Amino acid sequence: MGKGNMNEQENAMIRIHVMGKTYQVPAGLTIMDAMEYSGYRFIRGAGCRSGFCGACSTIYRREEDYRLQFALACQEMAEDGMYLVQLPFTPAPRSKYNLEEIDPSENVLLQYYPEIARCVSCNTCTKACPQDIEVMDYVQAALRGDIARTAALSFDCIQCGLCTMRCPADIKHYHMAQMARRIYGRYLSPVPNHLEERLCEIEEGVYDNELGKLMAMNKEELGIAYAARIREEAK
Amino acid sequence: MDGLTYFPGCSLKEEAKEFEISAMAVMKALGLPLIEFERWNCCGTVFSLTEDDLMHQLATIRNLIRVQENGSEEIVTLCSMCYNTLKRSSLFVNRDKERLEKINAFMDREQAYEGKVEVRHLLEVLRDRIGWDKVEEAMTHSLEGLSVAPYYGCMLLRPREVGIDDPDNPTIMQDLIEALWATPVEFPFQTECCGSYQVVDRRELIVERTHRILSSARRSGADVVITSCPLCQYNLQKTQSELKETIPTFEEMPVIYFTQLMAVALEVDSGELPSPLLAGLAIEEGVGNGER
Amino acid sequence: MARNGLEIIEGLLEKVEELSGQNVFACYQCGMCSAGCPLTDEMDLLPNQVIRGLQLRDWRTMESNAMWICASCFSCQVRCPKGVDLARLMEAMRQIYLRQQLDHVSIDDMTPEQISKLPQIALVASFRKKTG
Known part of the structure; x- marks a missing residue:
């Protein structure tokens, strides 16, 4: 992207509609940022801001689209003419169960x-x-x-x-x-036998000696040991 | 493709495993194996009966779309309820293209359904494509001496437009029983409803139906009752122990799938069979239940 | 459709006919449907009485348990000499309740123990027929 373009994009403003009111916000913001730019403050319905926590579910509609669209507000970019609203929470009770006591039968x-x-x-x-x-x-x-x-x-x-x-x-x-x-x-899920075996070995102290050697090394020695470690061949 | 595009339905993966196991083995032995297609979904089990309701046609039409994607123009079911629902839905949209257009417009991520998939029940395939003489030829263990009552229930026969046989005097299962050298037993309740889904909130009503239906089969001389519906099989088999508690004189009656009976006669995997029946068939436990 | 007043009784028949696609007045009360119905023992109105009630726009028809006992087995449908699909009328009557979120089976009241004894084919069918 050329420098001219960058400036153009920085200066460009788009319109968003939130609960019946239209706001001018800079282009290039996520839906969440655009709403915050417009003065909305998220106490709930916002979390990691990285697309992982699932707190910021949002619905929107474009001006010329009959469909309602769904996204995460922290991930989806705001576009000119979007109608936006944040969903703070989906009421959905969870069934109570004790994982250790249930019968994992098919139904x-x-x-x-x-x-x-x-x-x-x-x-x-x-x-x-x-x-x-x-x-x-x-x-x-x-x-x-x-x-x-x-x-x-x-x-x-x-x-x-x-x-x-x-x-x-x-x-x-x-x-x-x-x-x-x-x-x-x-x-x-299948039980990984090798992991259980290894955990037993660790508990029995099979690797204590090796670990002790590592703990005694300084940073330089660790670096050399790391570079010389045994690697699996790439397949 | 050498085989039949097969729609199992949910029950055949859980409650009615025996039905699938035995049908798979039988059809393989008859040279027309059942091949399950990808990404099927629950058919909805009951056909929606209101004129304006397209929502409850989505499940069935979606299945027909998957069959179409599969390059097939036919789908074979074992479960009577799946058969009835899929068949009625296909007729429902074929009769009124406007309905089909609406459904296709709603399912905008999928191919449009073209209305060409034929829905068939396995019994129809046995009768019309394989033939009872071929079934008889494939038999290796005669069922001579065994009296078998066919229980048709509702969904194979009614309404008339989807029925695989005459709704009042069906013979398709009798013919199958005769092909296996067993004795077909006609009884007055063979096409009467078992109470169906009322088992969820009116279980006592099902127990009463079981009593009437199975006692009638017993009086008519049956050793075993065969069916093609997982819900009939559940209702008639699983309520017998409750029935015995209230009516101790009630004699238990094994209720199995028609494909299990075939599997015994063809000596292929029948799935689990009730042990009193095994004695009646003069076969040892495990003989019918081949390698899985 | 509200539940009280003359308006409902006026609208009942039309609503049932619209939803079912059936002509209620085709019935001449021969009683074949009731004779063939396997579940009449449990019904407080016989199937032919249900149709009669609809013909008369009698609200009490909607209070009968017949529609909830009917298992859509279509015995009546194949026997009716006038081609009236009674199973569809029953479904239309159920739908009048279910579309107002008046469920006949309460999913929330079912315990995991109860459900563990039932096959999914019964649950799917029951929920389709008795929940909206």
Whole structure:
């Protein structure tokens, strides 16, 4: 990008509409920054500002678009003519369960989140997901008792709640999927034997001698040892 | 593609595993294997009966779109409820292109459904494409001496426009039973509803239905009842222990899937069978339940 | 459709016909539907009485339990000599409640233990027929 362009972009202003009022904000801001520039202050509904915490779910509409759009306010760039509003929170109760006591049978997700049986496969949840998760597919996997698939498909979920806000069947997708991942981790994922063995070895003191040597090294010696470490061949 | 595009439905992955296991084994033995297509979803189990409701057609039409994406123009189901819902939905949109256009416009991330997918039940395939004589030829363990009552229930036969046989006097399962050299037992309740989803909030009503239906089958001389519906099978099988508590004289009756009966006769994997039945079939436990 | 007053009774028949696509007045009360229905023991109105009630715009029809006992088995539908699809009328009556968020089955009151005994095919069907 040339220097002239940079200046042009810095000076350019765009219009955003927030709750019926139009504001002029500089181009190149995220939705969250643009709203803050306009004077809104986020006490809730903002968190990491890096697209990971899922606190800043937002809905917007472009002037010439019949569709409502969904995003994270800290990630999506504000555009000229956007209608913006922040969702502070999606009311969605979580079912109470004790992971150690539940029976990880195939219909366990249905037991704690029976409303998944109301899914009409409209796919509205998937369209709302800012993480591009196939949300409906994991709800369907959950309905047929495939916990592993539910866990795998929902892995990138950041619990923003947009799917749940949009669902015509009142499903609490993200809580249900979290339960699936917990059950998967606790009961279904393969146990890494080598890790357990290594932990035992560490407890038994097999590596105490080696660790002691490392602890005694100064920075220079550590650097040399690091450079000379055994590496796995790149495949 | 050598095989049938197969829609399992949710129950066949959980409650009704035996149905899928036995059907897969049987169809492989008959040279027309069932091939599950990618990314299917729950059919919704019951067809929506209101004129203005397109929302509840999405699940079924989405499945037909997946079949179309798969390059197939036919879909075969085992579950009677899936069959009924998918079939009625396909007729519903084919009769009124405006409905189809609306549904296609709503599902804007998917291919438009072209209305060409035929929905068939496995029993139809056995009757019309394979033929009862071929089924008989494939039999290696005759079921001679076994009296089998077919329980059709509702969804295979009604309404008439989707029924795979005559709604009042169906014979398709009788013909299957005869092909396996067993004795078909007609009984007056064979097409009467088991109470269906009322089991969720009116379980006592199902227990009562089970009593009537199975007692009638017993009086007619049946050793076993066959069905093609996971909900009928659940209702009729799983409420028997409750029934015995209130009516101790009630004689238990095994209720299995028609494909399990076929699997026994073809000596392929039948899935788990109730042990009283195994004695009646004169086969040892484990013989029908082949390698998984 | 509000629940009280003459207005409802006036609108009831039209609403049911609109939702079901059926002509209620095609019925001549032969009673074949009730004779074939496997669940009449539990119903406080017989299926043919439900249609009669609709013909008369009688609100009490909407208070009958028949629509909730009906399992959409279509026995009545295949037997009706006049081609009236009673299963659709029952569905339309259920929908009048369900579209006002008046659920007949309460999902929140179901415990995990209860659900663990039920197959999903029953739950999906029940929720479709009895929750809005």
